[in-house]
Amino acid sequence: MVKAVVAGAAGGIGQPLSLLLKTCPLITELALYDVVNSLGVAADLSHISTPAKVTGYLPPDDGGKKAMKDADIIVIPAGIPRKPGMTRDDLFNINAGIVKGLIEIIAEVAPKAYILIISNPVNSTVPIAAEVLKAKGVFNAQRLFGVTTLDIVRAETFIAEVSGNKSVQSINIPVIGGHSGETIVPLFSQAKPSFSVDDEKLAALVNRVQFGGDEVVKAKDGAGSATLSMAYAGFRFAEKVLKAMNGEKGIVEPSFVYLQGVPGGEEIYKATGCEFFSVPIELGTNGAEKALNPLTNLTDKEQTLLKACTEALGGHIKKGVTFANSAPPQK
Incomplete structure (x- = not known):
């Protein structure tokens, strides 16, 4: 029996x-929580034959507690989306308060x-979550994850476009650091299978991975941000x-x-x-069972990217x- 929760469903x-998540055979109960419309979403999904x-659940009558009670896995996409001209930092006070309350x-x-x-x-909301859990005496670092999978998904997709590799699912690229702008460091030198492009194309690839979210915000012309690709990435992670909770071995993301x-x-x-830092994590029954060090074989260009990443990321954390x-406790 596995209970999964989506907070911000x-x-x-x-x-x-x-x-x-409703299509995932590993989940037996899916609880959906939000401040509006979650009952309708749940009713709609409940008709799917899985x-x-x-x-x-809604907030009244302790809906949040009822939704999340005894959950095995909780995915939190709650918050407001970015709009044109809005940086991730602009979202901070609203989304930080939402995440703090949920945690x-x-x-x-x-x-x-x-x-x-x-x-x-994410560079700030994950540290917020850790601090709240520490204060409550229940912090387990191996069970708290910031989902950066969209950066990996983008890197895989963009390499496939440039290299002509039709087997996108077979491409593996570690993307490390944080989850915004210059804190995102794609390690294309460690791509498997390996590929080669000139310096100009490589710089363009790096920039596109780092600022892929802006590409979507612009294309949606004010009507939203990267929601569908992020949902896919969130589900993938x-x-x-x-699967790792279920005993499957060799899973790294x-x-x-x-x-x-x-x-x-x-x-x-x-x-x-x-x-806090994003690195390849070996997943297991305890959660994050091992952090794999990708820093020992960086190119000069990647070292430069890493320096810019760490300088910015420290402030975000x-x-x-x-x-x-x-901040006062959330009601």
């Missing part, structure tokens, strides 16, 4: 993400759940966590984690100076920690 990411039982509920009713945070800015709480992470922390420790 009625939003642009939450609805397609919930649909994908085994997972779907229930919907406070989780700490009380599902302290052992695997928590997958999609809500931006959640499914890998679920980058994720934004608290390095010092994950085996293998201390070495990466010392090299980057960042407490500090901002999240400060918010968590200064």
Whole structure:
């Protein structure tokens, strides 16, 4: 029996993400929570002929606690989306407060759940979650993940376009660092299968991975952000966590984690100076079982990207920690 929860299930990411999770045979119960429309989304999805039982919850009558109670895995896409001209930083105060409130509920009713945070800015919302869980005495770094899979999905897709590789699913590229702009560091030198392009095309690829979200925001002309691709990426990571929970071995995917709480992470922390960092994570029944160090074989250009990443990322992390420790408890 596996209970999965989507917190923010009625939003642009939450609805397609919930649909994908409803199709997952590893889930027996799917609870959907949001401030509006979650009952309708749940009713709609409940008509789909897959085994997972779907229930919907709203805030009244402790709906959040009922939705998340004893959950095994909770995916959080809750928050407002970016709009044209809006940076991830502009989203901070609203989304940070939303995430803080949700984590406070989780700490009380599902302290052992695997928590997958999609809500931006991930570079700050994951540290917020960690601080709340620490304050409640239930922090387990191996079960808290910032979902950066969309950066990997984009890197795979864009390489396939440039190289002509039709087997996109077979491409593997570690993307490390954070989850916004210059904090995103695609390690194209470590791509499998390997590929080669000139410096100009490589720089363009890096830029497109780092700022792919802006491409979508512009194309949607104010009507939204990267919701469908993010839902796919969120499901991809959640499914890998679920498979690992179920005992499947050899599953590796980058994720934004608290390095010092994950085996293998201390070495990466010392090299980057960042407490939270996205690196390839070996997943298992305990969650993040090992952080794999991708920093030992970087090109000069990747070293330059890494330097810019760590300089910016430290501030993002500090901002999240400060918010968590200064903002009043959420009601």
